[in-house]
Amino acid sequence: MKKISLKINLILTIAFLIGIYFFLSNVNILGDYWSRIVTLVAIYSIMAVSYTLVNGITGIFSLGQAGFIAIGAYTSALLTLSIQQKEMSFFIQPLIWPLNSIQIGFLPATIIGGLVAAFFAFLIGYPSLRLTGDYFAIATLAFAEIIRILIQNLYGVTNGTLGLKGINPYTNVWWAWSWLLVTVIVIGSLKYSSYGRALRAISEDPVAAKVMGIDVFRHQMMAFVISGFFAGVSGALYAHWITTLDPRPTSLGVMLTFYVLIMIVIGGLGSITGAILGAIFFAFVSQWLRIFESNITIFGFTIPGVPGMSMLILSVLFIIVMIFWRRGLMGKEELNWQKIYNFFKKVEVQNE
Amino acid sequence: MDIGLNALIQNIFNSLSLGGLYALIAVGYTMVYGILRLINFAHGDIFMMGTYFAFYAITAFFLPWYLGFLMAILITGLLGFSIEKIAYRPLRNAPRISSLITAIGMSFFLESFAVVVFGGIPKSFNVYPKFFSDIILIGQSRIPLLTFITIGVTFFLFLVLWWILYKTKIGLAMRAISVDIPATSLMGANVNNIISTTFVLGSAFAAVAGILWAMKYPQVQPYMGFTPGLKAFIAAVIGGIGSIQGAIVGGFLLGFLEIMIVGFFPSLAGYRDVFAYIVLVVILMFRPTGIFKIYSEQKV
Numbered sequence: 251m252k253k254i255s256l257k258i259n260l261i262l263t264i265a266f267l268i269g270i271y272f273f274l275s276n277v278n279i280l281g282d283y284w285s286r287i288v289t290l291v292a293i294y295s296i297m298a299v300s301y302t303l304v305n306g307i308t309g310i311f312s313l314g315q316a317g318f319i320a321i322g323a324y325t326s327a328l329l330t331l332s333i334q335q336k337e338m339s340f341f342i343q344p345l346i347w348p349l350n351s352i353q354i355g356f357l358p359a360t361i362i363g364g365l366v367a368a369f370f371a372f373l374i375g376y377p378s379l380r381l382t383g384d385y386f387a388i389a390t391l392a393f394a395e396i397i398r399i400l401i402q403n404l405y406g407v408t409n410g411t412l413g414l415k416g417i418n419p420y421t422n423v424w425w426a427w428s429w430l431l432v433t434v435i436v437i438g439s440l441k442y443s444s445y446g447r448a449l450r451a452i453s454e455d456p457v458a459a460k461v462m463g464i465d466v467f468r469h470q471m472m473a474f475v476i477s478g479f480f481a482g483v484s485g486a487l488y489a490h491w492i493t494t495l496d497p498r499p500t501s502l503g504v505m506l507t508f509y510v511l512i513m514i515v516i517g518g519l520g521s522i523t524g525a526i527l528g529a530i531f532f533a534f535v536s537q538w539l540r541i542f543e544s545n546i547t548i549f550g551f552t553i554p555g556v557p558g559m560s561m562l563i564l565s566v567l568f569i570i571v572m573i574f575w576r577r578g579l580m581g582k583e584e585l586n587w588q589k590i591y592n593f594f595k596k597v598e599v600q601n602e
Numbered sequence: 603m604d605i606g607l608n609a610l611i612q613n614i615f616n617s618l619s620l621g622g623l624y625a626l627i628a629v630g631y632t633m634v635y636g637i638l639r640l641i642n643f644a645h646g647d648i649f650m651m652g653t654y655f656a657f658y659a660i661t662a663f664f665l666p667w668y669l670g671f672l673m674a675i676l677i678t679g680l681l682g683f684s685i686e687k688i689a690y691r692p693l694r695n696a697p698r699i700s701s702l703i704t705a706i707g708m709s710f711f712l713e714s715f716a717v718v719v720f721g722g723i724p725k726s727f728n729v730y731p732k733f734f735s736d737i738i739l740i741g742q743s744r745i746p747l748l749t750f751i752t753i754g755v756t757f758f759l760f761l762v763l764w765w766i767l768y769k770t771k772i773g774l775a776m777r778a779i780s781v782d783i784p785a786t787s788l789m790g791a792n793v794n795n796i797i798s799t800t801f802v803l804g805s806a807f808a809a810v811a812g813i814l815w816a817m818k819y820p821q822v823q824p825y826m827g828f829t830p831g832l833k834a835f836i837a838a839v840i841g842g843i844g845s846i847q848g849a850i851v852g853g854f855l856l857g858f859l860e861i862m863i864v865g866f867f868p869s870l871a872g873y874r875d876v877f878a879y880i881v882l883v884v885i886l887m888f889r890p891t892g893i894f895k896i897y898s899e900q901k902v
Contacts, residue, residue: 311699313706377887384641384702388835389886392879395832403872499825508710515703558717565711572704573692 254588262587274423285423286491287537292426293487294529296433298513299522300480303437305511306520306582307446308473309453311387314374315481316506317394318367320401322482323489323502324408326363327417329354330490335416342412343405356420360429360486367482368475370397375474379467382456394507401497413496414489421490429487430526433480438522440476449473453520512568517579524580531579536560611743613865619749619818621857622756626811627834628841628849629763630804636780636844637800639698643705644685645808646831647712650824652678652809653727653816654720660729667731675809682805683798691794709828716824724823727816734817752814759810760850763803767846772799780844829875836882842892851893856881 254262277285297319304312328336328349336345344350354362378389401408408414440446448469451459460466489495499505509532517528539560571578583589627649634642656674659665665673689708693701736747767773775796778786787793815830816822837856841848856878864871885892 311702377883381886381890383698385886385890387702388641388839389883391832392836392882396876396879399873399876499828504828508706511703511706512710556718558714558722562711562714562718565707565714568707569689569704569711572700572707573689576696576700 254591259587270427274427277423287533289421289423289426289491291530291533292423292430293421293484293491294510294513294533295430295526296426296480296484296487297510298517298525298529299430299433299437300477300484301510302514302517302520302522302525303440303473303480304477306514306518306525307437307441307453308449308470309520310379310470310474311383312390312474312477313387313504313507313511314390314394315477315510316503317374317390317397318371318478318481319485319488319506320394320397320497320502321370322360322363322367322485323495324401324414324485325366325482326356326359326486327414327489327495328407329359329362330356330418330420331414331416332418339412339415340405340409342410345409346406349407356418356425356490360425360483363486364479364482367485368479371475371478371481372471375471375478379470379474391504391507394504398497398499398503401502408497411497413494415494417489417493417495419490419493421487426487426491429483433483434522434526436476437480440473441522445469445472512564515568515578516571518577518581518583520582521578521580521584523585524578524583527579527585532564536564539563608741608743609865611740612745613861615740615743615745615749615753617858617861618854619752619756619814619857620861621854622753623811623815623818623853624830624834624837624856625850625853626756626759626807626814627830628837628853629846630808631835632838632841632843632846632849633776633780633800633804635838636846637776637783637797638690638694638701640690640701641705641835642690642804643702643831644708644712645804646827646829646834647709647716648678648682648685648805648827649808649812649815649831650716650822650827651681651712652805652812653822653826654716655809656813656816657725657727657729657822658720667729670729671813674813675806678809678812679802679806682801682808685805686798686801691797713824713827720822720824722824724821727820727822730817748814748817752818755810755814759807763807763846766803772796776800833875833878836878838892839882840885840892842894845892845894848892848894 274288277288280288297315301312301315304310304315328345330353331339332353333351336350340350374390374393378386378393381389402411404410405412441449448459448464451462451464452466452469456466495502497503513528513532514525515528516531517524517526542559542563543557627645630645630648631642634640634645652674655677656671659670659673660667663670663673685708689704690701693704734746734748734751737744738747738750739745765773767777775786775791776799778789778791779793779796783793786796811830812827815826833856834853837852838849839852840855841850841852843849859877859881860874863877864874
């Protein structure tokens with residue numbers, strides 16, 4: 251089959267980006283609800299792409315993503331909340347000193363949220379990365395739970411179970427999609443750099459990689475910290491999208507890790523475009539399945555809505571994907587113009 | 603007797619009953635891990651389903667409590683059997699991480715299922731006979747009868763488990779496949795049946811633990827299985843995952859640790875769940891094989 255030249259590739263990519271730009275700048279035509287969903291798609295995509303860097307590309311299986319997202323969310327929210335709002339929220343125990351008298355902009359708060367999450371990723375990765383396989387998964391899960399319980403109990407910093415309210419809704423389509431672009435560029439170029447090749451070697455066979463002279467620990471740590479950074483950024487965006495935060499297990503706890511896991515498994519573990527497709531799928535399907543949770547009337551019969559139905563259907567889908575279709579939508583491959591071209595060529599040949 | 607001693611006696615009994623419950627759940631984890639090298643993530647949710655089965659057997663089908671509990675244990679065993687057959691068996695030869703992901707999916711499924719079918723709102727588990735909450739005085743410490751029942755049932759079940767493992771043919775087969783699956787199947791044992799039996803046994807134990815747990819903290823809700831499940835897994839790791847004695851010892855150690863730390867430092871009560879996780883991390887750092895079993899390093 252014909253190979254697409256670099257020039258055409260570049261033109262198509264730029265055209266695609268311009269297309270996305272026009273779509274995003276006109277998204278408010280679809281209404282407030284849909285522009286919020288489009289924003290959420292980008293936030294989910296950042297979570298999924300940063301998660302797939304660890305779980306797919308590096309091939310170590312972490313269950314701690316929600317912890318980093320929560321750290322990013324809380325850090326940035328505490329930095330952007332107005333001083334009056336903080337005084338109002340923290341009525342059980344006042345907020346500790348430096349945080350109670352500062353308010354900074356959204357961009358620096360997001361970056362600081364990411365950096366704090368990356369720092370925690372380093373702290374957690376340092377002991378955990380010596381473990382392998384399912385032990386690593388359980389250790390990171392335990393660390394994520396420790397983070398959640400700390401958030402729940404440190405009333406002077408996080409307002410504990412009361413949570414944070416009245417966070418400024420800064421996150422809009424542009425913030426979310428620009429950060430997604432940054433995430434994809436960083437993690438994409440990492441995947442195809444020499445570091446990325448080393449990471450893939452490690453995911454295939456850590457012992458063989460070590461024999462080839464790859465410093466397994468350092469590479470895994472780097473991937474883990476970068477993933478933590480973008481998880482923190484996605485948490486910051488999420489906090490300013492949803493505007494209230496609380497440390498229940500079903501909101502910023504292990505449930506969130508499950509959701510992101512569903513996205514990357516459906517998209518294909520190890521694929522960046524797959525992770526984004528998985529995130530789009532998850533965002534739309536979980537919204538669409540909401541119809542099962544409200545009453546439906548067909549020909550005068552009312553079928554009562556069942557709360558939780560959407561997650562039940564998604565979990566069944568998830569298990570089916572794992573049993574019958576383990577490579578997901580993309581496997582470890584990326585979607586590129588060559589693939590799309592080949593696909594249409596194949597369809598054409600079949601039609602003739 | 604002074605108050606300190608009373609509190610100590612009370613704490614000891616509490617630790618024994620909590621530890622026993624952790625041990626009962628941990629046994630299910632460790633048996634499955636010992637054979638399939640799979641962390642059965644859904645085990646905590648099987649525990650949760652057991653309590654719901656007991657709740658509905660008694661409230662919806664009007665069974666007397668002992669029959670209701672028995673039915674719940676049997677149905678939970680059946681549930682464990684089906685989960686293995688539907689979700690884990692097709693992946694037995696897949697990479698281990700795939701089975702782990704499927705197990706996480708299964709856990710997620712059971713939780714969503716419970717939310718949809720049983721409702722997300724916590725229900726009060728007041729279906730057990732009232733005399734269970736009678737208070738028994740030891741010296742001057744007041745201990746509910748339920749604590750003694752929990753400890754008694756736990757030890758009885760460990761005896762049953764010991765009998766099954768060391769005195770019956772299926773127990774011999776279970777011990778054999780935990781060492782080497784292909785060799786055992788060459789000896790003419792039916793591997794699928796043995797693995798199914800393991801799941802049934804582990805799930806039934808989880809159901810017993812679930813019923814005792816629901817009586818102790820009289821409430822059932824769809825996410826109740828997560829934390830006890832994770833802690834029981836930690837108990838299994840402390841004892842050396844794959845080893846049944848290890849799971850029992852680990853369960854009691856964890857129970858004592860939690861109750862005693864909160865007993866001596868009440869201000870740390872909010873952080874109660876953190877201790878188990880810290881212990882897990884420390885154990886994994888310094889002695890990942892736990893107290894009992896020693897798995898060899900991976901060879902190339």
